[in-house]
Amino acid sequence: MSPAAARRRIAEATDWRLYLVTDPHLGGGQDAVPGIVAEAVRGGVGVVQVRDKECDDDEFAVHAAAIAAAADRAASEVGRRVPVFVNDRLEVARELGLHLHIGQRDEPLARARAALPDELMLGLSIESDVQLVEALADPAVAPDVIGASPVWSTATKTDTAPALGVQGADRIARVAADAGVRSVGIGGVSPTNVADLATTALDGVCVVSAIMAAPDPRAAAADLLARWEAGRGTR
Ligand SMILES: Cc1ncc(COP(=O)(O)OP(=O)(O)O)c(N)n1
Ligand SMILES: Cc1nc(C(=O)O)sc1CCOP(=O)(O)O
Numbered sequence: 001m002s003p004a005a006a007r008r009r010i011a012e013a014t015d016w017r018l019y020l021v022t023d024p025h026l027g028g029g030q031d032a033v034p035g036i037v038a039e040a041v042r043g044g045v046g047v048v049q050v051r052d053k054e055c056d057d058d059e060f061a062v063h064a065a066a067i068a069a070a071a072d073r074a075a076s077e078v079g080r081r082v083p084v085f086v087n088d089r090l091e092v093a094r095e096l097g098l099h100l101h102i103g104q105r106d107e108p109l110a111r112a113r114a115a116l117p118d119e120l121m122l123g124l125s126i127e128s129d130v131q132l133v134e135a136l137a138d139p140a141v142a143p144d145v146i147g148a149s150p151v152w153s154t155a156t157k158t159d160t161a162p163a164l165g166v167q168g169a170d171r172i173a174r175v176a177a178d179a180g181v182r183s184v185g186i187g188g189v190s191p192t193n194v195a196d197l198a199t200t201a202l203d204g205v206c207v208v209s210a211i212m213a214a215p216d217p218r219a220a221a222a223d224l225l226a227r228w229e230a231g232r233g234t235r
């Protein structure tokens with residue numbers, strides 16, 4: 001199997017329903033994050049992204065390696081595979097052999113795809129219909145997953161594009177699905193609104209504060225997933 005085919009198999013086998021993006025501040029410091037991730041995976045998180053905007057690449061690499069090890073251990077306990085993405089930092093993703101998520105103001109898509117080993121997935125933030133058309137134009141460099149962003153405004157990240165809302169995220173998810181690309185909705189997702197997103201064509205939701213700031217990350221993940229499933233049932 002070619003590395004690109006292996007990557008597509010990983011995307012197909014991944015449980016995208018609940019995707020956790022880490023935040024050391026909300027989690028009580030870098031050292032606390034691997035434990036939170038392990039608990040969140042035990043609660044049902046299927047994908048993890050390591051995000052830390054403040055440290056340098058060397059510190060980030062140590063932090064990301066600790067999180068990936070914790071996610072792997074917890075995933076194997078429950079008999080699952082949980083892919084780990086690196087936020088923004090292409091060189092760290094290459095060094096650690098982790099997947100990469102980039103935004104519209106990070107490394108350009110074609111350059112990131114060319115520099116990333118073929119077996120690693122590439123995620124891209126999509127803030128508008130036009131951005132999605134551009135991202136899908138060349139199947140050779142198209143992302144494996146997109147983050148429809150933001151669905152709702154959020155205090156966790158304030159420098160975002162205007163909110164897409166449920167309908168905007170659904171429109172984007174439908175176009176992505178037609179191209180065979182997975183999609184998750186990010187921004188302001190909480191227990192009170194996750195079921196609304198489950199009625200869309202999105203493959204899942206992506207959260208930061210709803211798990212990182214929760215007193216019990218395992219219970220928070222299980223609750224979000226149960227609410228997603230309940231909403232999915234009403235589609
Ligand atoms: C899954 C997912 N979707 C969107 C984002 C946001 O990425 P970006 O716009 O590059 O912003 P930062 O996260 O880098 O501040 C994401 N991280 N993950
Ligand atoms: C990391 C990130 N990216 C966003 C985007 O819209 O691109 S919103 C966001 C933070 C989402 O945090 P919370 O789940 O706490 O609302």
Ligand SMILES: [Mg+2]
Pocket residue numbers: 087088101102103106
């Ligand atoms: Mg970014």
